[in-house]
Amino acid sequence: MSSPALRRTSLYPEHAALHARLVPYAGWEMPVQYTGIVDEHQAVRTSAGVFDVSHMGELRLAGPHSAAVVDYLVTNDTKKLTDGKALYTCACNEGGTILDDLIVYREREDAWLIVCNSANRDKMSAHFAKAAERHCDFEDASDRTALIALQGPRAFDILRRLDGDGASLASLMSFHFRPATLAGLPVTVARTGYTGEDGVEIFSRWDDAPVLWRAILAAGKDVGCKPVGLGARDTLRLEARLSLYGNDIDETTNPLEAGLGWVVALNKGDFVGADALRAIAAAPLPRKLVAFEVTGRGIARHGYPLRDEAGREVGLCTSGSPAPTVGKNVGLGYLPAEMAAVGSRFFVDCRGKNIEAVVVKAPFYKRAKA
Amino acid sequence: MSQNVPAELRYTKDHEWARAAGSEVTVGITGFAVEQLGDVTLVNFDVKAGDTVAVGKAFGTIESVKTLSDLFAPVAGKVVRVNEELTKKPELVNEDCYGKAWMVVIAATDPKAAESLMDAAAYGEHVRAAAG
Numbered sequence: 001m002s003s004p005a006l007r008r009t010s011l012y013p014e015h016a017a018l019h020a021r022l023v024p025y026a027g028w029e030m031p032v033q034y035t036g037i038v039d040e041h042q043a044v045r046t047s048a049g050v051f052d053v054s055h056m057g058e059l060r061l062a063g064p065h066s067a068a069v070v071d072y073l074v075t076n077d078t079k080k081l082t083d084g085k086a087l088y089t090c091a092c093n094e095g096g097t098i099l100d101d102l103i104v105y106r107e108r109e110d111a112w113l114i115v116c117n118s119a120n121r122d123k124m125s126a127h128f129a130k131a132a133e134r135h136c137d138f139e140d141a142s143d144r145t146a147l148i149a150l151q152g153p154r155a156f157d158i159l160r161r162l163d164g165d166g167a168s169l170a171s172l173m174s175f176h177f178r179p180a181t182l183a184g185l186p187v188t189v190a191r192t193g194y195t196g197e198d199g200v201e202i203f204s205r206w207d208d209a210p211v212l213w214r215a216i217l218a219a220g221k222d223v224g225c226k227p228v229g230l231g232a233r234d235t236l237r238l239e240a241r242l243s244l245y246g247n248d249i250d251e252t253t254n255p256l257e258a259g260l261g262w263v264v265a266l267n268k269g270d271f272v273g274a275d276a277l278r279a280i281a282a283a284p285l286p287r288k289l290v291a292f293e294v295t296g297r298g299i300a301r302h303g304y305p306l307r308d309e310a311g312r313e314v315g316l317c318t319s320g321s322p323a324p325t326v327g328k329n330v331g332l333g334y335l336p337a338e339m340a341a342v343g344s345r346f347f348v349d350c351r352g353k354n355i356e357a358v359v360v361k362a363p364f365y366k367r368a369k370a
Numbered sequence: 371m372s373q374n375v376p377a378e379l380r381y382t383k384d385h386e387w388a389r390a391a392g393s394e395v396t397v398g399i400t401g402f403a404v405e406q407l408g409d410v411t412l413v414n415f416d417v418k419a420g421d422t423v424a425v426g427k428a429f430g431t432i433e434s435v436k437t438l439s440d441l442f443a444p445v446a447g448k449v450v451r452v453n454e455e456l457t458k459k460p461e462l463v464n465e466d467c468y469g470k471a472w473m474v475v476i477a478a479t480d481p482k483a484a485e486s487l488m489d490a491a492a493y494g495e496h497v498r499a500a501a502g
Contacts, residue, residue: 032436033408036408036409037408037409037434037435037436038408038409038435231408231435231436235435297412297414297457298412298414299411299412299433299438301438321435321436322411322412322435324435329411329412351431351438
């Protein structure tokens with residue numbers, strides 16, 4: 001079943017040893033599940049889960065003008081970052097639609113790390129490289145950088161047990177990052193994630209990841225920490241109403257209609273897509289990405305049409321699945337603005353059957369604050 | 371990989387099992403199918419008792435967190451019973467796919483229809499090929 005063209009992360013032997021089900025994903029052979037999607041999902045909500053996300057892209061810009069180059073390419077205002085802080089943002093094209101969603105990390109005023117989606121790595125690598133030309137240094141560090149996410153309420157208990165300075169990481173604030181030693185290895189730890197839980201994402205050298213992975217699983221075994229695949233990663237992020245590039249956002253959607261206006265700093269000065277986004281912001285949005293619950297008997301899936309009460313196709317489901325923690329079938333989709341209010345009723349066309357759904361407040365799941 | 375392929379049943383390439391008793395054929399999905407689906411979250415039947423079903427035509431759908439699959443009739447005939455309990459308790463499919471999670475009983479038009487389906491040995495080979 002495996003194609004020789006697929007790439008593997010340095011954790012591939014770990015996944016194989018854990019009997020993960022492996023699937024092609026954005027050119028990589030990645031684990032979709034180990035023990036089962038619902039089991040892994042619940043582990044992250046109630047204990048902790050560890051994810052191999054080494055397939056994601058890491059781009060580095062450095063030099064005196066790197067700050068200006070980064071800020072010009074993204075919609076959020078990176079000038080508000082200080083050293084050791086990160087932010088979530090979109091990068092748009094001149095038309096104001098989304099090239100990718102990113103996390104931008106400011107190491108120093110003249111050293112930046114950008115994490116992009118694996119499916120967009122080549123595109124974003126070329127985009128940043130071109131903008132950096134003659135202005136600052138650029139490196140696509142994806143091939144030498146591994147990334148492991150440790151997410152869930154027990155994440156910091158597990159870090160504390162690792163050889164190194166895991167105990168001090170509990171003081172790391174949300175969207176902050178710093179260098180650390182974990183399992184005896186040099187890493188960078190960021191308090192970020194894609195699950196709706198507290199936790200960290202850990203950058204390491206490519207070949208160091210297996211040692212770190214095994215150390216985390218060993219340290220977390222007795223609290224129920226489990227390896228988590230792409231299947232539960234998707235249900236976790238959907239419950240937290242985090243966008244998935246390629247599903248909910250892409251080059252045909254803009255951040256304002258996608259509910260990402262909070263990462264568009266329209267007044268920050270010039271940036272790619274600024275004119276288009278200012279024009280979009282000046283008029284009422286024709287459509288919006290809404291969160292919905294399926295109230296009838298059906299499961300919405302990516303690509304299913306959304307219909308109004310008269311049966312007319314008015315939108316598209318961009319993400320949909322059972323939500324294991326919420327216990328409902330939920331989804332995201334674009335609807336005309338006049339149908340986008342909470343409580344608005346419509347139908348999901350589940351393979352020819354119109355199943356009732358209702359727009360609800362997002363996120364579907366919000367963790368209790370500690 | 372699931373080795374759970376009961377010897378007394380007959381099988382389709384789409385991973386349904388069939389148990390013939392006289393002209394009545396009970397239908398469900400196999401352990402391999404369940405393993406591939408993962409946690410079953412929804413079972414929907416498009417037929418009721420008295421409806422006619424044709425070979426290879428979907429009589430319902432089964433959905434897990436990630437995927438949707440059609441349920442195919444292994445033999446042609448008239449639906450005698452539908453296991454409505456599964457529409458309320460889809461998790462039974464994960465718990466007992468060869469027992470409590472039977473799906474439909476079909477009165478086969480051709481009483482010998484089930485005999486033309488794969489036996490356990492042939493289906494075991496089919497699963498090994500499908501699993502790659």
